[in-house]
Amino acid sequence: MKKILLVLAMFWCSISVFAQEYFPKNDGVKTTNNNFTAFTNARLFVTPTQVIDNGTLLIQNGKVVASGASVKIPENSVVIDLGGKYIYPSFIDIYSTFGVEKPKRRPGGGRSAQYNPSREGFYWNDHIMPENKAMSKFKFSNQKAKDLVKSGFGVVNTHIEDGIIRGTSVLVALNADGDNSERILDQDAAQHLSFSKSVTSNQSYPTSIMGAMALLRQLYHDAKWYKDGNSSTKDLSIEALLANQSLPQIFDAGDKMQAFRAAKIANEFGLNYIIKGGGNEFERIDDIKNTNASYIVPLDFPIAYDVTDPYNASKVSLADMRLWNQAPTNPGLMAKNGIRFALTTAGLKKASDFKTNLMKALEYGLDKTKALEALTTTPASLLGKSDQLGSLKNGSYANFLITSGDIFDKNTTLYENWVQGHKNIVNDMNIKDIRGEYDLTIAGKKYLLKIKGKFSAPSSELTLNSAKIGSKMTYKNGWVNIFYNPTSEKTEFVRLTAAVTASDNLSGKGTLTNGNAISWTAVKQAGKEDANGKKDNGNAKTYETVPVTFPNKAYGVKELPKQQTILFKNATVWTNEAEGILKNADVLVKDGKIVKVGSNLSQSGATVIDATGKHLTSGIIDEHSHIAAASVNEAGHNSSAEVTMEDVVNPEDINLYRNLSGGVTSMQILHGSANPIGGRSALIKLKWGENADEMIIDNSPGFIKFALGENVKQSNWQSFNRFPQSRMGVEQVFVDYFQRAKEYDEKWKNYNKLSAKARARTKAPRYDIEMHTIAEILNKERFISCHSYVQSEINMLMKVVEKFNFNVNTFTHILEGYKVADKMAAHGVGGSTFSDWWSYKNEVNDAIPYNAAIMHNAGVVVAINSDDREMSRRLNQEAAKSVKYGGVSEEDAWKFITLNPAKLLHLDDRMGSIKAGKDADLVLWSDHPLSIYAIAEKTMIDGAVYYDYKQMQQIQEDIRNEKNKLINMMIKEKNKGVKTQQPKKKVDKELHCNSL
Template sequence: MKLKLCLLALFCFCITVSAQEYFPKNDGVKTKNSNYTAFKNAKIYVSPTKILDNGTLLIQNGKVVAVGNSVSIPENAVSIDLNGKYIYPSFIDMYSDFGIAEPKKPQSDNSPQYDASREGYYWNDHIMPENNAVENFAFDKKKAEELLKAGFGVVNSHISDGIVRGTSSLIALNNDASNSKRIITQKASQVLSFEKSNASRQAYPTSLMGAIALLRQMYYDAEWYQNGNADGKDLSLEALNNNKSLPQIFVANDKYNDIRADKLGDEFKLNYIIKGGGNEFERIEEITETNASYIIPLDFPEAYDVTDPYIANKIALEEMLLWNQAPTNPKVLADNNITFAFTASDNKKTTDFKSNLLKAIAYGLDKTKALEALTTTPATLLNKADEIGSLEKGHYANFLITSGDIFEKETTLYENWVQGSKYVVNNINIIDVRGDYTLTLNGNSYTLKIDGEPEKIKSTLKQGTTKIASNASYNNGWLTLFYNPEGATNKDEFIRLSTKVATEGNLSGTAVLTNGNNATWTAVKKSSEEKETDKKEDNELPKLLPVTYPNKAYGVKTLPTQQTILFKNATVWTSEDAGVLENTDVLIKNGKIAKIGKDLSGSGATVIDATGKHLTAGIIDEHSHIAAAAINEAGHNSSAEVTIEDVVNPDDSNIYRNLSGGVTTIQILHGSANPIGGRSAIIKLKWGEDADNLLLKDRPKFIKFALGENVKQSNWGSNNTIRFPQTRMGVEQVFTDYFQRAKEYDEQWKAFNNSSSSKKSKSKAPRYDVEMETLAEILNKERFISCHSYVQSEINMLMKVADKFDFNINTFTHILEGYKVADKMKEHGVGGSTFSDWWAYKYEVNDAIPYNAAIMHNQGITVAINSDDAEMSRRLNQEAAKTVKYGGMSEEEAWKFVTINPAKLLHLDDRIGSIKEGKDADVVLWSNHPMSVYAVAEKTIIEGAVYYDYEKMQQVEKEVQQTKNELINMMIREKNKGVKTQAPKVKEEEEFHCDTLIYQL
């Protein structure tokens, strides 16, 4: 009987060590191995914070049966002694597209598609919550092996396509299993993004703000649908509602998109797990305030090859700073108690993941946090902490066997077990020969470095400082090395070294010289002390530079604060009835203009002698396109549902440039891609602040409309002839149709809201429509229109449409034929925001004249001069001056065109636009007459804080050059150390105009 048992045990052991499945790997008949395997005497990381010395891990049937220091090992267990080895839980990548083929792009006839291509689903093709990754999954053995070698055992795989991408599947990277066993969870999470689907040609959305608006409307629709208000069936909304209980992963890929995604989630009480971009450290306070969990890529930028000084000078400082600081991102997140997991998804090569992980640790990331980010955190975020992420009893037997600390460069990963199935990365029995040696042969001394993988070694041989070409191999315990010695006359003559490796440490063996004679060689391995010294030198990190706000040229280390400032003896341009006051003092206190007069005193105030200088209110630009990540949503002929407020970009260098021109407030307008554009954002140019703090508090509501060539797609090319309208008379019909719809929508909601509770419960609620809500605000005189316009016929047309629906157009912007209809504009009560002297740059402005502003003003219209241009906005003071020449405006009235008049058009004249007691302290100190070409804005102050100082700017300019030079030297040192570098690239900021069409994330 004992003999039979022994034979049976031997048979089971053979099955275990050879393969757990000896039938073909399909869904047919399989073996079932119920043997135990015990891993003894290892240092076991049961979890990142639960560590056992000399522990035992017992597994059976792909699960952990027991783990501890006194585990009872069954008789039928295969025992493996791992003395001196380490065991860790296998890693989890919770953001992956493993095994999912990229959707094919549809064939295109180059004409835009405006309607959805599917029936029974949501009206937008880019919303696909009904998609399930499991239905498209095919195990990719090659990619699986790459991930296994990097330490991963489980991936959360999804269809990486679309704005709502559907559900992901949790996959075990088990090479020896069927798909049914590999798939731990069929629907593990729902994945969303701001990125359109490649599988659809549907035009909408064409912008980031359009994607946000689409998601917002989708959530309203889903709630409305769930409450039983819809008449038909929508498979997309059903799936979206069914997936609500799953973890929601949002692919943001950038610090500001992280924040945008979180705001959207907060709006609908959703806690997104946000897939970040690796630059979160640049806005860590705002990232912390999201209270979100993150999935963080480890894909750090390489140093630039800056050996060409001309090209090096072209690299933006922000790109250099990102290289310098990006490896600190995980540490900064950890220091701010932000929950995060790591992903290898952004790495071009999976093998880069470990090196970047080690770099993050070298830059200060705690090893325990690193291990959590790869194991327990992703498991918890996926609601699977009871199955994966640690080696507790009952969990999947997913673990790594290593030679030592997994976060050390020299550590070898031997095996990656997934669901109890072994994958060999490196032979656990091989003697590791990697290291640094002093090689001696025939009286010559060399330095020899052996690195690479234990069984795929690489050699670096030097004699002194001279590198000698060499090639090493290590097979079946035999180490061989070939090299062509210095001074050899024949390049085909090699010295060949070989030895049979028996133990770790020093090496010695036989050499065959170039003449065929034999010799003896020795290689003495460096001591641990020597290695530590060399390691310290090799791992010496570049100096870390401080983060600025924004993190680029002219960014500030600390934000300016409100000051008490007393300007003495200034020439004060009040932009009020008081006119221009000579030799006058102005006291600024608590962010407001406190006093105006002569011989003022202010306790504790910073006194500025403004003798011979001019003090004005800050310039206001009624029509700007700076400081936004998108300008046009062109996917529909009406995009009232989108708002620029969703895409304010506080990093735009034009904010600082505008401050240098005395601009303090701007309205960022939607572009002119459609008759009914998007909602505006009114911001103060507080350089260094985040997007929320740029937005003006208690701001009035505005929206952009447009007329003319752009909206009827005159210059969009021959393929863009599908979208209505294509004519100017069609533009009128768009306005009439949409306002009629908005009127009926508003009446429907008012009737529903005013009905009794019993009647409400029996009737279906109207669908909440963000677009119609916005247009209803116009009808209810709660939102103002700023309309892009040129030709008098269309100007008249829109005023008539407004009269028909009983509201007023607030502002005609551009309005270059305003001089033709000034009397009618006055009667309607609309203002004009125009250019000073732009004309004839396209057909519909052929009749423009530089006297336009003066003529409208003389008819009693509130007139402003705007920029519509990032470059012109820096010299609006000079643009205003042109009306003195063209139209004979007085200097005081001309100055009002860029101060109090745009404030009136924006309904902000009670707060800004003039120097008056009680108003916001938004002022500019000029070195000269403010409309002079010689005038310099010496200080630009917003709410009592100095956001621009001319003298400081000159000092910062020098600091920028010094910082760039310092970074260039760091990069040169990195290249000299042999670190891989990338070719320089010139990053130019996109400057947006009315007609800019770009999908920018």
């Protein structure tokens, strides 16, 4: 019975302390503490820019009542005189998973679901979950809250880190004394997004970044269509998405390139994403600024590599060395460029690392005021909570820090972190900070005593005539005890003790090694001053950082090349026009265009290049490539016409520079061959150093990848649940999608014919990116480049498309093209093939090296492509093989990699030959361009030199010197005792048609 009464008493006690105010109170007399607490004589940071000396902060019931220099203190106030200590608003982390368990990955094995979602009544894709609420999964963690409070945080915005649309976050005050009724500030604080699929679903789509982007686009189109009342069914996910659209939208990008992709989606749909970055934004700071987005910036800086072993040092790329060296500059550079950002603990192994890395960011240029804004007012503003959080203005939550001094001084002590008016003691405010350097004299000997380490548990370092002497100290209950051994005898110690007083000096009693009692005094040294007369606060350090290049890796450029006026003199010019090959000819380039081709040309102010004995050609065009792509296949469905390779152009792929060294200036980046209908192409110029958008050819025609053969029916990987599984099925996929797209197009055309009044009364068709793209093919607005091998399938596709009244543009690979060359010519389709690459799978066994020549002789427009990052660097030699195999003329063979691919890409009016008015995409060769000895001395795109052979040799020397410099800097770090990491060699994945 006594146990039952005790339990009941504890239960009612818990209700009285934590329950909501409207809960019944009928178990006795209840009183509410409405006293004020006044903190006086403080340096008060009301906001980062509103600072009051000798200020007063008045709080009551968890809120700020008043803050200022002349605050009237009510009679029922507890007054705390801070005696010059500092008060700051507590920090806010708006990207957190605090209190939300990490979703568990669905058990492995089994088949992936291709189309069917696991949830009825919700959006068709399981990775879209705007209906999820972090509040439903939230459980307050006292220990994790304590760790964050010690680091200065008072509020976190926590979410479920899972899925593409992740649902809403919950805003939580780190108030361990209260319960959720008090500390939950907002159950739906923000909506969270990413490009990553949910780990809890086995639904396969999307399998790529471009698929995730296409899914988001389609979702936003569907949401608008649904909102306008066009749907006859209910979708709980879309309804949640629409309900959340007024909330802040936080997008987890995690990398600068992903940030650009997120910003692209946001701009298309008029959204304002708050982008959680990856800490490498500094590498493209101008482009980051141009996104006009706000950012959440992690302080997860990489640590130095252990490069003392030369072999291990060789594993570390220059890019990774630079990231270690430059990453701490990221917050400072973002601030200097006017980019709005908040700071986060995300990515750190423990919360205590936050201050360490924050101090580092300050040492590398981050302004203190900007740092404080990034932790207080900015995150509050981004969440729309400026009236409640981030400042100490009247009405705000009483979330504040009490410190011994400047919070961004590494020697400053955080005493207390108040959250919603509840005090959290981090360090006892009554313990005096005795750290510093002292002059200590004992028995006629002068020592240097350094007291350092933690404020509450410092350590001693004793030096005599520059020689360190082993010592230990304790600091407890206001008393200091130091003992040390002044001789080599480890059994004899000097023992010192002193009571800590208000004085900066220490004085007390002691005992020498001989037992004699002494009195001693340690005089604290004054703060050292730098050359500018400013006191050293412990943060003033100078760090050398190497310059950022574009891209920020080996062979990156410090300045982007500019268009020049250049006159090539006395070259052998391969025009690819009726003039053929001109001897001792001149070519004038100006404003990115070829201006004149002829003899004895001159131009005032032009840079003259003597090309005597050298060959000048138009740039090589690779019709089929997969370099410079972040992903190649969206393999989740049998059609991925909704995705585009333009979304995943990777301007930092080193193969771009290597291709420039082989004379390549343009290429088509194709989707892979994982499905019959692939994604849309990206037509780019290899402008090394530029961003992805600058590389994409302006107003380029639309292309899409189709595929036949082994890959699309999944012969080469064990997938048995996606249609098609046979070549017969592939044909039916084409027929089905073309028919559906035709009906879709007719539906839209009929709707658009209606009058405005009639349209207002009629439900609009659903906009479908996939069907819209295929309709473009039917309307001859987009062109097919089809992966192909076997003649039966080549014939099949030509027959299918002819039924729908259009032609295939290009058969790529086309290794059995020689068998159907006459039919290809009659159909009007081009062939982009390999010179002599075969026997890598069953369906290429009938390939012959005469293929290109036979198709060419039959009247087919033929190109030689690479589909390979190595082969693309020597396409000039691949073209030369057609001279040997089939007797193709040198000029026609050269057109296989220049003019002909330009024709296949519908770009021959702009490139592919040397003709006045065309783009100045030119290559100056040291020798005959089809020769294995030919070196591309200069590769020019739009009149700017993007590759120079001599410059490349100098860059190689610069890379060696820079790596050596960075290696020595990392060794120096290790020698100082800084933690290092073991090098791991990173290998870039080579992407091909079948890469998943």
